[in-house]
Amino acid sequence: MARRFPVRLDIARGKVEMTHGGGGRAGAQLVEEIFFRHFGNAELAKAADQAQLSIAGGRIAVSTDSHVVSPLFFPGGDIGTLAVNGTVNDVAMAGAQPLWLTAGFILEEGFPLADLDRIAASMARAAAEAGVEIVTGDTKVVDRGKADGVFITTSGIGVIPEGVSLGAARIQAGDAIIVSGSMGDHGMAILSRRESIDFDSPVESDCAPLNGLVGVMLAVAPNLHALRDPTRGGLAAVLNELAHDSGTGMLIDEQAIPVSETVHAACELLGLDPVNIANEGKLVAFCPAAEADRLVAAMRTHPRGRDAAVIGHVTPGQAGLVRMRTRFGGERVVDWLNGEQLPRIC
Amino acid sequence: MARRFPVRLDIARGKVEMTHGGGGRAGAQLVEEIFFRHFGNAELAKAADQAQLSIAGGRIAVSTDSHVVSPLFFPGGDIGTLAVNGTVNDVAMAGAQPLWLTAGFILEEGFPLADLDRIAASMARAAAEAGVEIVTGDTKVVDRGKADGVFITTSGIGVIPEGVSLGAARIQAGDAIIVSGSMGDHGMAILSRRESIDFDSPVESDCAPLNGLVGVMLAVAPNLHALRDPTRGGLAAVLNELAHDSGTGMLIDEQAIPVSETVHAACELLGLDPVNIANEGKLVAFCPAAEADRLVAAMRTHPRGRDAAVIGHVTPGQAGLVRMRTRFGGERVVDWLNGEQLPRIC
Amino acid sequence: MKYVDEFRSETLARDLAATIAREADPGRSYAIMEFCGGHTHAIFRYGVQDLMPGNVSFVHGPGCPVCVLPIPRLDNAIEIAERHKAILLTYGDMMRVPASKRRSLLKAKAGGADVRMVYSVADALKVARANPERQVVFFAIGFETTTPPTAVALLTAEREGLANFSVFCNHVLTPSAMQQILDVPGQSIAIDAFLGPSHVSSVIGSAPYERFARDFHKPVVIAGFEPLDVMYSALMAIRQLNEGRAEVENQYTRVVTREGNLKAQAMVAEVFELRDSFEWRGLGAVPGSALRLRERFRAFDAETRFALTPSTGTDVKGCECPAILRGQKKPLDCKLFGTVCTPDNPVGSCMVSSEGACAAYWSYRRHQAGEHMPAEDEAFGEEAVA
Amino acid sequence: MKYVDEFRSETLARDLAATIAREADPGRSYAIMEFCGGHTHAIFRYGVQDLMPGNVSFVHGPGCPVCVLPIPRLDNAIEIAERHKAILLTYGDMMRVPASKRRSLLKAKAGGADVRMVYSVADALKVARANPERQVVFFAIGFETTTPPTAVALLTAEREGLANFSVFCNHVLTPSAMQQILDVPGQSIAIDAFLGPSHVSSVIGSAPYERFARDFHKPVVIAGFEPLDVMYSALMAIRQLNEGRAEVENQYTRVVTREGNLKAQAMVAEVFELRDSFEWRGLGAVPGSALRLRERFRAFDAETRFALTPSTGTDVKGCECPAILRGQKKPLDCKLFGTVCTPDNPVGSCMVSSEGACAAYWSYRRHQAGEHMPAEDEAFGEEAVA
Amino acid sequence: MCLAVPAEVVSLDLETQTAVVALGQVKKQISIALLESVTVGDFVLVHVGFALNRISPEEAARTLQLMAEAGLLGEEEAA
Amino acid sequence: MCLAVPAEVVSLDLETQTAVVALGQVKKQISIALLESVTVGDFVLVHVGFALNRISPEEAARTLQLMAEAGLLGEEEAA
Numbered sequence A, B: 001m002a003r004r005f006p007v008r009l010d011i012a013r014g015k016v017e018m019t020h021g022g023g024g025r026a027g028a029q030l031v032e033e034i035f036f037r038h039f040g041n042a043e044l045a046k047a048a049d050q051a052q053l054s055i056a057g058g059r060i061a062v063s064t065d066s067h068v069v070s071p072l073f074f075p076g077g078d079i080g081t082l083a084v085n086g087t088v089n090d091v092a093m094a095g096a097q098p099l100w101l102t103a104g105f106i107l108e109e110g111f112p113l114a115d116l117d118r119i120a121a122s123m124a125r126a127a128a129e130a131g132v133e134i135v136t137g138d139t140k141v142v143d144r145g146k147a148d149g150v151f152i153t154t155s156g157i158g159v160i161p162e163g164v165s166l167g168a169a170r171i172q173a174g175d176a177i178i179v180s181g182s183m184g185d186h187g188m189a190i191l192s193r194r195e196s197i198d199f200d201s202p203v204e205s206d207c208a209p210l211n212g213l214v215g216v217m218l219a220v221a222p223n224l225h226a227l228r229d230p231t232r233g234g235l236a237a238v239l240n241e242l243a244h245d246s247g248t249g250m251l252i253d254e255q256a257i258p259v260s261e262t263v264h265a266a267c268e269l270l271g272l273d274p275v276n277i278a279n280e281g282k283l284v285a286f287c288p289a290a291e292a293d294r295l296v297a298a299m300r301t302h303p304r305g306r307d308a309a310v311i312g313h314v315t316p317g318q319a320g321l322v323r324m325r326t327r328f329g330g331e332r333v334v335d336w337l338n339g340e341q342l343p344r345i346c
Numbered sequence C, D: 001m002k003y004v005d006e007f008r009s010e011t012l013a014r015d016l017a018a019t020i021a022r023e024a025d026p027g028r029s030y031a032i033m034e035f036c037g038g039h040t041h042a043i044f045r046y047g048v049q050d051l052m053p054g055n056v057s058f059v060h061g062p063g064c065p066v067c068v069l070p071i072p073r074l075d076n077a078i079e080i081a082e083r084h085k086a087i088l089l090t091y092g093d094m095m096r097v098p099a100s101k102r103r104s105l106l107k108a109k110a111g112g113a114d115v116r117m118v119y120s121v122a123d124a125l126k127v128a129r130a131n132p133e134r135q136v137v138f139f140a141i142g143f144e145t146t147t148p149p150t151a152v153a154l155l156t157a158e159r160e161g162l163a164n165f166s167v168f169c170n171h172v173l174t175p176s177a178m179q180q181i182l183d184v185p186g187q188s189i190a191i192d193a194f195l196g197p198s199h200v201s202s203v204i205g206s207a208p209y210e211r212f213a214r215d216f217h218k219p220v221v222i223a224g225f226e227p228l229d230v231m232y233s234a235l236m237a238i239r240q241l242n243e244g245r246a247e248v249e250n251q252y253t254r255v256v257t258r259e260g261n262l263k264a265q266a267m268v269a270e271v272f273e274l275r276d277s278f279e280w281r282g283l284g285a286v287p288g289s290a291l292r293l294r295e296r297f298r299a300f301d302a303e304t305r306f307a308l309t310p311s312t313g314t315d316v317k318g319c320e321c322p323a324i325l326r327g328q329k330k331p332l333d334c335k336l337f338g339t340v341c342t343p344d345n346p347v348g349s350c351m352v353s354s355e356g357a358c359a360a361y362w363s364y365r366r367h368q369a370g371e372h373m374p375a376e377d378e379a380f381g382e383e384a385v386a
Numbered sequence E, F: 001m002c003l004a005v006p007a008e009v010v011s012l013d014l015e016t017q018t019a020v021v022a023l024g025q026v027k028k029q030i031s032i033a034l035l036e037s038v039t040v041g042d043f044v045l046v047h048v049g050f051a052l053n054r055i056s057p058e059e060a061a062r063t064l065q066l067m068a069e070a071g072l073l074g075e076e077e078a079a
C-alpha cells in the first residue's frame, strides 16, 4: 500500500498553512507526524473520532480548560505544559486520579511547525509526569490574524476514589485554610515576559501536576473538605468564590502566606498583590482544623508541598467575605482583582 | 449576603471586554448570566473546577472538537449547534450514548454579548435535543484581532452499550457501505455565506445529533462494524481514512450517493464534488452485506436516516484505495480534497 | 527589600499606634486629609485606619490623577482613538474610567479602537518608532510625578524628529488643587491637617506647600508612602495641632528636600507652560492648575494635531465623586456605592483606580458598609444610572 | 440541470463508446490531444478513457492556465504581496503553484503576506474599493476566457478612477501555444488530432484554429466540456482521420460560432495589446503569445507601478512538466510522481490544478500507476527535491 | 479555472450590467458586461462571475440529436 | 499611578541615560534622564520607568530612628 505521506513534514522550517486545516491529507499528516509522534499511545493511534476506554463504575471527575497564554513560551514552561497541568489539576481538585486527556488545537496560519513540535513535546512530557494519556484530539487552522499562534483546549477525566467527596458545599466554619506553597510564581513568570512590562528575574512558573500531592493528602486526610487550585485571579479569586459558594466567611493571615522574595519584589515594582497572581502548581485545601497540622506535615513530604502552610480559617457569618489580617497589623477585605490587569496568563 | 453582581450584564448592547477574562468578578458574572442561565443544570451550577459524575463500569467513548466555523451563524445553525452536535456525533460514532459535554470558549474582545447569548441558547437547545448535559466549562478572552469572534471546543463522554464494538479495524472486504442521507448540505450552507463566494440557495446545514439514529441502527444490527460522520473533507476523506486504517479498498457508486439537487447545482457552480463537502448530521456505516438491507430499512424509519442508502462495498486488495463508478459509467479514484479550498467549515 | 520592609514593621506600627492613641486629645477629633491617592491606597491596603484611635480619621483627598480627569477630556481621548484612528497609549488605570454615555477606553478598545496600556512613556516612544505609518498618541495624565517623564519623552521625540508621535496633555498641579480645597469662600473647612504628597514633593520640593500652612493655618506634613510613614506623619500632624502650630514639616526626608529635583523642574519648564484654567472632576475649573505644551512643541501636541470635538459630558447624577474629592463626603455616603457602582461597572472615576476613595473602600473596607450593601434579592437594573 | 445532465447520460455514453470502438481502425492508433485542462478534468472526473478502445488515447495538452505560468512571474506575484505589501488577489488554484525556492502564494500568506482568493475579478474591484489606503493587485492569469472579465474590470477601474487598483497581467493566448506544439522543427509530432478549447472558442470563435488544420494537416474539433461532448468530439476526430480529412469542426455549436463573442473581443482589444514574447512553463519563450495592458491603462499596470526584480527561478530538476505540457510524456513517466510530488507538496505546476495532468492522474487514476507508487517502507526525504 | 456552467437568467439589471442567474435553486449575481444582449429566460455560460456567451437551445438540441444518432450505431453494435 | 518603588542601581549606561535597577533579584531597565548624577549602588525612587530622585540612606536611617523613638513612647504605654 502506498504511503499516505511520501514527503515528511518540514518541521524545522515549515509553517502551519490553511491546507493543514481543510480536512485533507495535509492535516492528517500534521496530526500524525507531530501529535501522534509525541503523544503516541494505542488509543490515539487508532485515529478514530473518539477514544474508547474501559472504566470501573463509580464517580468520575471531568474538566476542561482553554489555554490562550501569551507569550506561548515562558520561564518554567510553555502553553503545552500549561494545557496538560491546567486540566490535570482541575481533575485532581476533585480528589480524582486523572487518567485521560483530550486536546483541541486551534492553530494560526503561519505558526512555525518547530514551535508546535516543541509544544507537543512539552505536552507529552507533562502528561508522562502526571501519569495521563492524551487519547484523542482535534486540530483546526484559522487564517493569519484570526488567532494568536496556538490555542489549546484540554479536557480531562479522572476517577474519584471511593469515599472521597470534595466540594465547596463541604466547607464549614472552623476549617483550616491551607496552601501548598508560594503564591504568584506562574503569573509573575508570564508578566516578566510581557512586552510592555518586561523585567529580569529568576522567577519561574510553578506549572506542575498536583495529582501526586493530592494522593498524599487523601492518604492522611480522607475527610478533606475541598481543594481548589488558585489559577487565574490567584488566591483571592479562589477564596472569594469558595466563600460565596459555601456561604462562609474567611480570614487569612498575610504573614502566613508563602510568597517568594522575588515575587514579592516584582509585586512591589508593578503595584500588584501576590494574592491576585496566578499559580499553576499550587492548591488551596480546606479541612477540619484538628487535621490541619497532620495534613500540612504530610504535604511537606511531597516535593509539590514542601512550603505548605495554614494561612487562615473559615469563619461563621459575613458569608462571602474574605478578610485578611495584614502583615502590618490591620485588617482588610481581600477582593477579586478588579479590572483587566492580568489577561492571558493561562 | 451581598449579591456578587449588583448590575446585570447588558446583554443587548454589551460587548466582551478583556475584563471578562482576567479571573475577576466580571468573568464570573459573564459565565453565570449567560452560560449557567442557558445550560442550567445542578452539576454546572456548582461552579467547581470540574464536574463530578456517577458512571456505571464498562467502556466509554470520549471525543473532542474545536469549532472555528466562519461565519458563526449560517443557514440551519450556528457555531453553538455545531459545537454540540459535532462532539455528540463523534461520541455516537462509537455506538455510545453521549451523556455529558464540556465546553471551552475562547472569546475575542469586542464580541457582542447578544451573539454569545444566542450561541449559548443554541447550544442549550442542541444539548436538549441530543439528551446531553453541559456539565463544566471554561471561558477565556483574547485581545481584538487575536481570535475571530468565538471559538468553542467541546468534549463529550458517552457510554458504550455492552457488546458494541465499532472501529476501522472491524471493516472487512464485502462490507456494505451505507450513508444515512444526502451529502454536502452543511459545507454548502457555509459556503453560500462566504464573502467571496456568496450565492442564494435554500440549502441549509444538516447539523443534527445522530445518537438517536445510531440507537435505531444498533437495535437491528448489533454487529455493525464501523460508523464515521463525514464532516471536514466529506465522504471522500472518511472513506480514504477508513480504507487506509482498515487496510481495505472501497468501491462506491456515484449514482447511489444521495445528493440534493441544490447541492449538486452549487457544486457545479463552484467546481466542487459533493463527496468532498462536509456534513454535520450524516453518518457512514459499514456492516456485513447480508445485514445491509435490514439496516437501511431501519434507518429510513428515523428522521435522520430517511434517505439512507447503500452506496458501495468494501473490496479486498488495493488497500487504501477508494474507487468510484461514475454516473457516466467510467471509474475513477476518490481522493481527499487537495489543498485548502474549504477552510473553517466546522 | 531595603527602604520598604523596614517601613512596614508590625511591631513599630503597634508602638506608634499606642503613641498616637496617647497623644491624641480625646476631647477633640483630628480630620487629616491625605491629599494623595497613594496614601489612600496605603491606608486601606495595610488597614492603617484600624490602628488609629476613634477620633483620628483620614479624609481622602483629590490626589488621584485618574479620579480628577474630567469627562470631556476622556471623551476627547476616545475620539483620538476612534475617530482619528490613532494608537492611543495610556497608563493602565485610565482604561476603565467612565466617560460620557457609559463609554470608556476599555469599551472603545473592545469596539475596535487601538488603545494600549503602557508601563512607561518610554514604551510609548517605542510604539511610535515601531509604527511610523500610524499616529501614536500618548494620553498623558498625572501630577508632577508623571510630568517629568512626559517632558523627557517630548524632548526625545523632538530630537529624533518622531513625526508620528504626539501627547494629549492632561498634567495637573497639586498646589492649585490644594488651594481650591482650602479656598472655599464662605465655608469653613472640616479638615484639620494635610498629609502632603510624597512623590510629587520629591520633584517640586516641600516649599510650594508653605503658603497653605501659612495662609490657611493648616499643618502640612510631607509624608512617605509606606504605612509607617503615614502613621508617623499623622502623629506629626497631631502634634502640630496639639501645639497649635501650622507648618510644613517633612517626614519623607529620605527623598524630599525643600527645593526638590531641580533638573526635573527645568525639563518640565522647558517643555510645558501653565494653562489659564483647567477643569477638574469634582473641583470644577481651577485657574493655573494644569500644563500644556509650549509653542516649540506644537508639532507634538495632540490638541492641535487632531480636530477634537468639544464634549459636554458630565458626571452621572447621584455620583458623589465631586464631594468625595473635596473631602466633604465619604464613599459610603453615596447611594450608588456597591449597588450600581462597583469596580467592574464604575459609575464615577473614584471607583476605578485603587487610589480612588470609592474603589479603595470597595476593595478593602466594604464589610463596614452594613446596610448600605444591596441584599441578594434586590434588583438593580441599568435604569438606576442616568 | 439543463445543458448539464443531458450531456452526462450513461446510456448514451455506452452507445457512443460502442460506436467509437466500431469506427476506430484497429490497425492504427489515435492520439488525440485535448488542448484544454477543462477537457483533461472531464476525462478523469468521469472516467472517459475507460470507455475508449485501447487504440484511442487522450494526450493532455498545455491548456491549463495555472500550469503554464512560469516561475519568474509567480516570484514577481509573491514579491508584490511580500515586498510591496499589496493585497494580492487571485483565483484559487494559483495559491499552491510552486515558485522559486519551494515558495508559493500559500506559503507567502502563511508568512504574513495579504494574499486572498477571489471567485471573480469583480470581487477584486470590491476589495479595492473597500481598502482605499492599500494597494490592491489582481494577479490575472488565464486564456482568452478569463481575459475579457479582466478587461471589464480595468475599464471599470478607469471609469471609477480606482487609483489603488492594478493588474499583474499574465493572460496568454491559446493559438500561439498550439502553434508552438505543432511547430517543432525537425521533429514529427505524435499527436493525430486536437480537441479544441470550448470556452476559449466561445470568446474567440473557431476561426483561429483553421490555419492549424490547414498548415499542419491535423483535425481540430472544438469540443464541449461535458463528458459526452468529449466522447462525441473524439468520434468526430476519428472520423476525420479515418477519412483523411483535417478540418476545424465544431461540436460545441450551442455556444461556439466561427467568429466568437465580438463584444468581448472588442473590449479585450481596447484594453490589451500583444507582447512580443512571453515565457511559458514547458514551452519556453513563445512569440506573440501573451497580452499586456495598453499604454492608456499604464496607471493600472502592476508591472509599471511596482519595481519588480527579474527572477531567474527555474523548474525543479526531474520535473517532467515541460514534456507533459507538450504532450511528449505522461505523468507516470515522471520519477517524482507520487513520491516527492503530490498535490499536497507539488513540485511542478502540473500537480496543482485539477486541470493539470499530474494532479488529475493523482486524484483519479493513480491506481494504474502500479510499481511507480512508493512502497510503505521507502523513505522519501526532501533531499530528493533539488 | 476554466470552469464554466450554463445558467438561466432570472433577472436583469441593465444599469449595473448585472444579472441574477439560476442553476436549479442556486442563484448568483453575475456580470453581463460581455454580452451584446440578453433577456430573462436565456441560458448563458457563466465563467468567473461573467456571462461569456449565450447558449443556443436549438444547437443544443441538434447536438444531442447528432450524438443520439451516432450512439444508435453503437447501440446496434452492442445489441 | 502614583506607585513608586525604591530600587538599587546596579549598572549605568550614561550614553542612553538608562540604568538597570534591582529590587532584590528583580531587575529592570529605567531612564535616569531626570537625575543630575547617579552612581552604581545608589538607591533611587522609580516611577513609571524613570528614576525620580535618589534616596538618602542617612535620612532614611534618621527617620527610622525618629519613628522608633516615637514608638518607644507608645511601647511604654502598651506595656
Ligand code: SF4
Pocket: C318, C319, C320, C321, C324, C331, C334, C335, C336, C337, C338, C341, C342, C346, C347, C348, C349, C350, C351, C358
Ligand atoms: S460610589 Fe461610584 S457613584 Fe458613588 S461617589 Fe463613588 S464613584 Fe461616584
Ligand code: SF4
Pocket: D318, D319, D320, D321, D324, D331, D334, D335, D336, D337, D338, D341, D342, D346, D347, D348, D349, D350, D351, D358
Ligand atoms: S509529477 Fe510533479 S514533478 Fe513530475 S511532472 Fe508532474 S508536476 Fe512535475
Ligand SMILES: [Mg+2]
Pocket: A063, A064, A065, A087, A090, B049, B050, B137, B138
Ligand atoms: Mg477547568
Ligand SMILES: [Mg+2]
Pocket: A065, A085, A086, A087, A089, A090, A231
Ligand atoms: Mg485549570
Ligand SMILES: [Mg+2]
Pocket: A089, A090, A093, A228, A229, A230, A231, B049
Ligand atoms: Mg482550577
Ligand SMILES: [Mg+2]
Pocket: A137, A138, A139, B064, B065, B066
Ligand atoms: Mg475532530
Ligand SMILES: [Mg+2]
Pocket: A108, A144, A145, A146, A147, A148, A149, B145, B146
Ligand atoms: Mg497573530
Ligand SMILES: [Mg+2]
Pocket: A049, A050, A137, A138, B063, B064, B065, B087, B090
Ligand atoms: Mg472529535
Ligand SMILES: [Mg+2]
Pocket: B065, B085, B086, B087, B089, B090, B231
Ligand atoms: Mg466532530
Ligand SMILES: [Mg+2]
Pocket: A049, B089, B090, B228, B229, B230, B231
Ligand atoms: Mg467525526
Ligand SMILES: [Mg+2]
Pocket: A064, A065, A066, B137, B138, B139
Ligand atoms: Mg477554567
Ligand SMILES: [Mg+2]
Pocket: A145, A146, B108, B144, B145, B146, B147, B148, B149
Ligand atoms: Mg477578528
